[in-house]
Structure formats: structure tokens, C-alpha cells
Amino acid sequence: MTTPWGEFVLTRYPEDPHDPLRAWDGADSYPLRHLADTGADLSGAVTVLGDRWGALSTALAAARLEAPAAGPLDQITDSYLTQRATRANLRRAGIDRAAVRLLSSRAAPPERVDVLLVRVPKSLALLEDQLHRLAPALHPGTVVVGTGRTTEIHTSTLRLFEGIVGPTRTTLAERKARLILTTPAGSLVGDGRAGPANPWPARYALPRDVGVMSGRQVTGHAGIFCADRLDLGTRFLLRHLPQRHGHEHVVDLGCGNGVVGTAAALANPGARVTFIDESYAAIASAEATYGQNVGSPAAPAAFVLGDGLSEVPAGSVDLVLNNPPFHSHQATTDTTAWRMFTGSKSALRAGGELWVVGNRHLGYHAKLRRLFGNCEVVAGDPKFVVLRAVKA
Template identity: 65%
Template sequence: MTAPWGTYRLTRFPEDPRDRLRAWDAADEYLLRHLDGGTGEVGPVEVAGRAVTVLGDRWGALVTALAGRTGTLTQITDSYLTQRATRANLDRAGVAPDAVRLLSTQDAPPERIDVLVVRVPKSLALLEDQLCRLAPSLHAGSVVVGTGMVKDIHTSTLKLFETILGPTRTSLAERKARLIFTTPELQEEEPANPWPLTYTLGPEAGAGPAEGLTVTNHGGVFCADRLDIGTRFLLAHLPPWRGPGLIADLGCGNGVVGTALAKHSPEVDVIFTDESYQAVASAEATYRANASRRPGLAQFVVGDGLADVAPGTVDAVLNNPPFHSQQATTDATAWRMFSQSRRALRKGGELWVIGNRHLGYHLKLRRLFGNCELVASDPKFVVLRAVKDR
């Protein structure tokens, strides 16, 4: 990536030499050029000696370029993988580990923000939640600059900036990227944050074992106000677990699948794991609201899937793999999840997968496990089961 202060070699995480997806895009470069020299419409932003917070940095591109040029520098992200990539990119650039404060979206935000840089996320709910959390840290002299590709900045995006922070306008487009300029207005009362959202699943959801569960969704977690149809289809065909066992809800989201299984199979222990801090916080809240009296234990892990789980220790893995990594459509995440599952499963352990039927997950599972059973299907989804038999 080329920035006003030099050229940086950046990678995503996990690092894969075959991966042709970049760790930055034109929106990152546009914003960095603006901070240094302005856009022509708006002058440059002074960051030296100031408290700069970067929200939504995709793979650490922005903080890597800004490191050493600000007073304090903080990155806030919902992604564990982004934090791992950021550490690697900072190290590659020769930046000291303590030069950038790495926070998650669940951590307390900085008390003071002089310059807020926002990389617009895919999820409007996550943007709303984070702007509400950060607004009290802004002051009359704060500068707010957002960036994103044109296709990701909508009227609803600008309305959130305007409603929560203050008057907002955009730049001209450059290489299909656009900037957002907001002038913070101090408010007598902190903006009301609608997140997290809590609701109860009723019989109209067709949820089977999930009926009656109280569900919590923090901003940015998939399908915030209802049970998505894929999860509903999986739950309708997922049998209760007989006896004790260790079950992993991989890519747990709000934890509905693992919680439903735990409620109906009280002897199992469940690992809820996701790379999203918002998701794991949601899963823990969902589980605590429904399964506090059951004897089985639960672990809540923000991380790289099952990478840190001891091999051969898990009895079953439940997985609804995403086919997006940040904004890119890819099957690399699903392949990694399936590979991690096989490693974590004991002999005879089972991987249960729900996915869109057109994605062809059965081919990957047969290649990895040597077997794959079609448990159920409809015009949109398939439920697949693979057994580790060796």
C-alpha cells in the first residue's frame, strides 16, 4: 500500500501466499492522502500530538501507516483476525508493539478522541452501536472522517453519522472511494444506543428446540431481530445429544444453536467460538439467559475458530460457515473451519454443517473426511454430516 509517508507491505490473516485479496483498498489510500494533504474541498487533518482513534480498520492498514505520527493511536475492531493481521503488519513495518492500542468493540472506548477515523463497516447496526459508544468521547474540536467504497456508503450510512454525531457531507468519489466529513455537535444527553437487542423466539419462528429461547444480539451480529432461515433449518434436523460430550458451536453468532442444544442435552459442555467480539458477547448473553441452571459447562472464545482447541477432544462441531471475509466472497473461511473441525474432533466425532446448497460444501467434506451424509435439504439449504472415522 502506498501512503504519503511511504510504502507498506500488508497482509491479511491468516496469511496465505495463494490469497490474491489485498489487505487494503482505494478507500484506505484516499483517507490517508486526505489526512496528509487534504482533498481540495477540505484541508488536511493535523494528527501530530493528538489522540487518534481508528474504527473498523480492515486489516490494520490505517494504523500501520499512522503509527508514530500521532499523539496516541487506538484501533477499535470487532474482528480478532483483524487484530492478528494488525500486529503482524505493525511488526513488519518496524513499529513497537505498544505504539498502537488495540481494542475490541466490546472494550471501553478511549475517554478522549481528537480525531476519529471511521472505516465504514458492512453492517449499519455495528456502525450505529459504535458511533453511539464513541460519541461521548468527542469534543467541540474533534475531527471525524469516514471512508469507504462508494457501493458501501448509502443514504442510511450518512444519516447515522448525522443523527448520532452531527452535520455530515461527503467528498467527491475517487477510484470508486468516498470520504465522509462530520462536524460533531455536543449534545446534552448521550445518544440512545438501541444495541444490544433482546427478543424471545416463539412458535411462529418454527425453531423447534430453540422455541422459547431469549436471544441477545449486539450490533453487527447476523440476523439481529429474528432467527435466520438457515439456522432454523439446521435446528429442525439436529438431534439432541445423548449423554455427556463436548460440543463446539463454531462461528457461533448469537449462540442460538449451541444454547438450544445445551438446553435439550443438559449433560453436554459447549464451546462457543467466533472471530467477532460482538458475536461472542451475544452468545454468552443468550446462553446465560437460558441455561444458567444446567450442569454442563460453557466456554466463550473469541479467536481463530478451533485453532487453539486441543486435537481429538471435541465430540461434535456445529457450523454455519460464512462465505464472506470482510467484503470479499470466498470459500477460504469455510475450508479453514472444516479443516480445524477435523483436527479438533475425536475419532467418531461429527461435523454438522448448514449451508446454501449451491456452495458445494459436500465436495470439501468428502475430500477432508472421506464421507459426507446429506441429512436434509430444501430448495435453498442443505444440512450435511461428516464423521471423523480415522
């Protein structure tokens, strides 16, 4: 990526030389040019919100290398993988990792922000939550620049900036990207005056047709998939979960709000359940959902923020339950699902089972049959299938 402060070789995480997707796009380079062209003072407290793979944070860290007594440069993200990518890209650029303070979406926000650069996320709820959390740190002189591809910025996006931060306008599009320029003046900015309340997290009751979870409460933090409702794929899986008991170690892989792993814990009271996700919001949601429905079982659950099953010992799992994502930000891809499937095969003991729910058209059965040598359709409807693969 070429920036006003040099060229950088950037990669996504985990690195894959065959991955056709880049670690940056026009929505990363455009705001960096804008900050340089307008002479924005980058020596104060700078916050990057929603960086995808560390492109913005790496470039701004380079821009501040010569700044005397520079304030903190904070990256706020909901993604563990983004943090890993940022560390790798800083190292590749020869920049000390201490140049960027990596904060999660659940961490306490900075107390002051002089420059706020926002990469608009796919989740409007996550943007809403984070703007609410950051608004008290803004002041009338804060430079606020949002950025995204033209297909990612909608009227609802601008309405959030306008209602929470202040007067907002957009720029002309360049290379399929557009900027959002906002002047802090909203009711939440600076002095803590009363304003609209942050509606997150969301809490709701499940319908009455989802097995052991029927009617139970779920918590969803902003940013997770279907944070304020039960998605149809998970609903279908809950209706067809394994009925056999005796699983000693169950993994809810890509746990989201944790409803599937919580159902497995209720159906197998003696089981040890591990919830895994790369999203900080998902882990917080799963902990809340599990805690309010299971309490303190004999075998307490584990909540793991990480890269799939990479930290789970091989041959240690009896059952993996998985509703894999098929998007990476705006790109449609089966890369994440394939890594989840291969990781599951390694983590499962002999005779262990992987249960997957997915859209019928995604063809996961072919991938599972190729990987495990077998795949059974447990249930299906016109849209979804629940698949079962057994490790030989």
C-alpha cells in the same frame, strides 16, 4: 500500500500466500492522503474505528513516530483477526506494537478523541452502536473522517453520521472509494446532553418451530450476523439438530448469537459446550443467550474468542455445529468455511461428527466429501441443506 508516510507491505490474517484478496484498498489510502493534504494534527488522541487488516492503524502509527508527546492511537474493532493482522503489520513495518492500543468493540471507549477515522463496516448496526459509544468523546474540534468503497456508503450510512455526530457531507469518488466528512455537533457529542438512545443490544423471542429453543429469548449485540432476528439458515439447522444424546464435548463454531450451542446444551444436559467466534460482539451475545436460557448447568460452557479451532486440542471434540460465513467483508469467498472444516476434522475424535448448514448452491458437500471421505445430506429444502460428515 503507498501513503504520505511511506510504503507498507500489508497482509491479512491468517497469512496465506495463495489468498487473492489484498489487506488494503482505495478506501484505506484515500483518507490517509486526505489527512495529510489537509494538515490534520495527528499528535493528539487519534481513534481508528473499523480498520479491516490494520492498514490505517499501521500508517497512522508511522505518521506519528516523530510527533512530540503524541496522544494515544487507539484501534477499535470487533474482530480478533483484525487485531492479529494489525500486530503482524506493525511488526513488519518496524513499529513497536505499543504504538497502537488495540481495543475491542465491547471495551470502554476512549475519553477523548481529536481525530476519528472510521472505516465503514458492512454492518450498519455496528456503525450505529460504535458512533453512539464514541460520541461523548468527541468535541467541536474533532476531525471526523469516514471512508468506504462507493458501494459501501449509502444514504442510511450518512443519516447515522448526521443524526449521531453532526452535519455530514461526502467527497467525490476516487479509485472506487469515497470519504464522509462530519462536523461534530450532534446531541450526543461532548457534554453528554440527552440524545437518541443506543438501541443495541437487541433482544427477541424465537419462533415456536425451532425445537428446544422454541419461544426462548436471544440477545444479539450490534455487528453479528442477523443481530436482531434469527437468520433462515440457523433456523433450518435448529429444526434438524442431532437427536442423539451422550455428546461429551460440543463446539458451536462461528457461534454468532449462540443459539445453536445453547440448543445443544439444552438437548444434552451433561455436555460441555464451547462457543467459538472471532467477533467480540458474538462472544458477548452467546454468553448472554446461554446465560438467560441455560443458567448454571453441571457442565458449564466455555466462550472462546479466537481463530476457529486453532486452540482446541486435536481429537477432543464429539460434535461440531457450524453455519460458516461465505463473505469476508464485501468479498465472497469460501476460505473461512474451508478453514473451519479442516479445523473441525483435526479437533474431532474418531467417530466425531461435523454438522454444517449452508446455502445449497455453495456446494459444501463436495468439500466435506473430499476432506472427510463421506458426507450425508441430513435435510434440505430449495435454499438450504444440513450436511453431516463423520471423522473416520
